[in-house]
Amino acid sequence: MFNYVRLWYxxxxxxxxxxxxxxxxxxxxxxLGFLPLFANSPQILRILILAGIYAIFAVSWDMLAGYTxxxxxxxxxxxxxxxxxxxxxxxxLDFSPWATIPLGALCAVGVGLIVAIPVLRLRGFYLAIVxxxxxIILTGILFAFPDFTGGELGLFGLSRLTHSRLLDTxxxxxxxxxxxxxxxxxTDGKSKMIRTGLIFQAIxxxxxxxxxxxxxxxxxxxxxxSLSAFFAGIAGGxxxxxxxxxxxxxxxxxxxxxxxxxxxxxxxxxxxGGIVGVYILYPFMEGLRFFPLGDEIRGVLFALIxxxxxxxxPEGIGVWIRDKIEVTCPRCKEINLSTRTHCRICRAQxxxxxxx
Amino acid sequence: MLVAIxxxxxxxxxxYALLAVxxxxxxxxxxxxxxxxxxxxxxGAYLVFIASSMMGLPLLLxxxxxxxxxxxxxxxxxxxxxxxxxxxGTAVMIVSVGLALLFQELLLLLFGGSYKGISHxxxxxxTMSGYQISYQSLLAIGVSAISLxxxxxxxSKTMLGIAIRAVAEDREAASLMGFNxxxxxxIIMGISVVLAxxxxxxAAPVFTINPLMWLHPLVIVLxxxxxxxxxxxxxSVAGALIxxxxxxxxxxxxxxxxxxxxxxxxxxxxxxxxIRPEGLFGVVFEEERL
Numbered sequence: 001m002f003n004y005v006r007l008w009y010x011x012x013x014x015x016x017x018x019x020x021x022x023x024x025x026x027x028x029x030x031x032l033g034f035l036p037l038f039a040n041s042p043q044i045l046r047i048l049i050l051a052g053i054y055a056i057f058a059v060s061w062d063m064l065a066g067y068t069x070x071x072x073x074x075x076x077x078x079x080x081x082x083x084x085x086x087x088x089x090x091x092x093l094d095f096s097p098w099a100t101i102p103l104g105a106l107c108a109v110g111v112g113l114i115v116a117i118p119v120l121r122l123r124g125f126y127l128a129i130v131x132x133x134x135x136i137i138l139t140g141i142l143f144a145f146p147d148f149t150g151g152e153l154g155l156f157g158l159s160r161l162t163h164s165r166l167l168d169t170x171x172x173x174x175x176x177x178x179x180x181x182x183x184x185x186x187t188d189g190k191s192k193m194i195r196t197g198l199i200f201q202a203i204x205x206x207x208x209x210x211x212x213x214x215x216x217x218x219x220x221x222x223x224x225x226s227l228s229a230f231f232a233g234i235a236g237g238x239x240x241x242x243x244x245x246x247x248x249x250x251x252x253x254x255x256x257x258x259x260x261x262x263x264x265x266x267x268x269x270x271x272x273g274g275i276v277g278v279y280i281l282y283p284f285m286e287g288l289r290f291f292p293l294g295d296e297i298r299g300v301l302f303a304l305i306x307x308x309x310x311x312x313x314p315e316g317i318g319v320w321i322r323d324k325i326e327v328t329c330p331r332c333k334e335i336n337l338s339t340r341t342h343c344r345i346c347r348a349q350x351x352x353x354x355x356x
Numbered sequence: 357m358l359v360a361i362x363x364x365x366x367x368x369x370x371x372y373a374l375l376a377v378x379x380x381x382x383x384x385x386x387x388x389x390x391x392x393x394x395x396x397x398x399x400g401a402y403l404v405f406i407a408s409s410m411m412g413l414p415l416l417l418x419x420x421x422x423x424x425x426x427x428x429x430x431x432x433x434x435x436x437x438x439x440x441x442x443x444x445g446t447a448v449m450i451v452s453v454g455l456a457l458l459f460q461e462l463l464l465l466l467f468g469g470s471y472k473g474i475s476h477x478x479x480x481x482x483t484m485s486g487y488q489i490s491y492q493s494l495l496a497i498g499v500s501a502i503s504l505x506x507x508x509x510x511x512s513k514t515m516l517g518i519a520i521r522a523v524a525e526d527r528e529a530a531s532l533m534g535f536n537x538x539x540x541x542x543i544i545m546g547i548s549v550v551l552a553x554x555x556x557x558x559a560a561p562v563f564t565i566n567p568l569m570w571l572h573p574l575v576i577v578l579x580x581x582x583x584x585x586x587x588x589x590x591x592s593v594a595g596a597l598i599x600x601x602x603x604x605x606x607x608x609x610x611x612x613x614x615x616x617x618x619x620x621x622x623x624x625x626x627x628x629x630x631i632r633p634e635g636l637f638g639v640v641f642e643e644e645r646l
Contacts, residue, residue: 071446117630118626118629118630121630121633122629122633124445125389125445125449125586126582126586126629126633128449129578129579129582129625130582130625130626130629132575132578133575133579133622133623133625133626134622136575136618136619136622137618137619137622137623138619139615139618139619140615140616140617140618140619140620141616141619143615143616144615144616252571253571253574253575254457254571257453257457260450260453261450261453261454264447264450268446296465297465299457299460299461299464299465300458300461300462300465302457302461303454303455303457303458303460303461304458306450306451306453306454306457307437307451307454307455307458310441310447310450310451310454311437311440311441311451314441314444314447
């Protein structure tokens with residue numbers, strides 16, 4: 001028994017504690033777990049809940065666009081469809097949020113598969129525009145049939161997740177943690193158990209080569225669309241039950257640009273990029289509301305930050321920091337703290353030109 | 357009703373065609389997906405509003421000023437933003453989204469979100485089979501037609517046009533033949549913004565202006581460009597006219613069509629792309645086929 005625990009501790013030490021990025025992630029999540037206990041004013045909890053929801057949303061976009069290269073500009077579609085589906089199940093059939101959120105996410109998967117059909121043959125810019133078209137088509141349909149969908153006002157009066165905001169925060173926190181971990185595993189190219197990460201990245205790098213290597217690219221593209229739609233749908237359902245209103249605002253073009261901006265800011269093609277982006281930008285933007293004039297210049301500041309990040313740190317701020325603190329061993333490809341001169345696993349010299 | 361459909365279709369179609377041609381030129385020549393293209397359209401409309409309604413300048417002069425100032429703005433943003441990162445396609449696309457958001461937020465900050473109207477260049481209307489057609493719409497249609505012809509003449513008859521087409525066809529070969537590819541990219545950016553500003557200064561008095569007015573034209577322009585085939589000028593004009601007429605017909609014939617205009621246009625785009633992924637006039641290169 002003791003041996004078993006020690007084995008796990010060794011594994012933890014080698015796999016997590018020696019990799020600076022993972023240590024930071026661990027500290028961050030532990031900090032985030034304790035934060036609601038100490039800072040439980042409703043505004044801060046609200047920001048934490050929404051940041052958690054948006055983190056799931058941004059990471060799901062990153063899985064689709066950053067890893068598989070299917071740059072979708074209409075990701076709000078999945079968010080909105082899940083929100084509307086959850087609202088309809090909740091209001092018309094009186095289901096509890098525990099049932100409506102997964103059901104809403106499954107509806108989003110269905111929509112994701114519908115979107116994937118025309119998109120399968122397209123790439124790059126064409127793909128971006130076709131995905132951008134779907135939310136606008138759905139907006140038109142919603143407005144044309146206002147009896148069922150509430151039209152411009154949307155549906156309101158959804159039941160709350162729980163009766164305390166603190167509990168809501170923890171539910172969103174746990175769901176966010178699990179979703180992000182699952183998405184991290186699914187896109188991990190080095191994983192020895194799950195191959196999807198490697199295959200997604202192969203499709204991004206060269207789809208024809210992937211096809212010629214015997215990968216059923218159609219199957220995996222459908223898979224990534226449904227997975228991404230599922231997690232975006234979870235976020236949408238949580239959002240609907242937290243805000244208690246669903247409306248067409250999630251279908252607007254600017255809403256679909258949000259995850260793109262967060263992920264690009266944090267670093268595209270890295271799961272942590274979306275989280276870094278959301279947890280830096282979103283609280284910052286919300287915090288500006290409390291300053292004089294802050295509310296007016298929020299939008300301008302947001303656009304400026306986006307443009308400047310892209311011009312001066314095109315890789316994103318997360319990747320920029322990672323490159324400062326981590327170095328990959330040239331021989332065994334393991335990650336080391338950048339202050340080391342020799343690899344912690346194979347003792348190879350990490351940088352050329354270092355003495356010893 | 358027929359007259360209404362025809363006039364509205366030509367009005368929407370002409371405006372969209374001007375925008376789509378500019379977008380298509382920038383994409384074809386400079387390889388920039390300029391999502392802020394309709395942002396310049398919006399800026400042009402607001403400049404006309406500032407010059408005519410707030411400063412009281414004559415309308416023709418304010419239109420001219422709007423075109424010049426937005427062209428300068430376009431060139432500045434090309435130099436400051438696009439030129440630095442033009443190798444990374446996605447980054448350029450996102451920067452242009454950021455630029456459009458910046459325009460939107462600045463205009464929101466300066467003028468608020470309310471709808472504003474600009475007085476017509478030529479007041480009055482003519483009644484044709486029971487439907488009132490304002491002279492301004494006729495002017496907008498005429499100006500669109502003239503500008504499109506001018507672009508066509510520029511591309512097919514002048515040295516500059518030959519240079520532009522050469523760069524669009526093969527950047528490296530054009531560069532080896534002694535064309536300054538970067539400068540041609542800049543010129544084309546200027547031309548495209550001028551087209552957008554012309555479209556906005558003649559069409560804005562017909563519509564109302566507000567800081568979100570770039571979104572709907574952007575979607576239609578993207579759809580038109582894709583529909584016609586990316587990089588094909590003829591295709592962009594055809595796509596824009598198809599979508600303009602679709603929008604005008606849906607708005608006038610279908611109940612609650614005002615909401616459905618964009619949806620129907622985009623559905624047409626998706627259906628055509630499923631049948632013919634390269635668009636109506638597009639060419640598929642063998643290595644790009646999936």
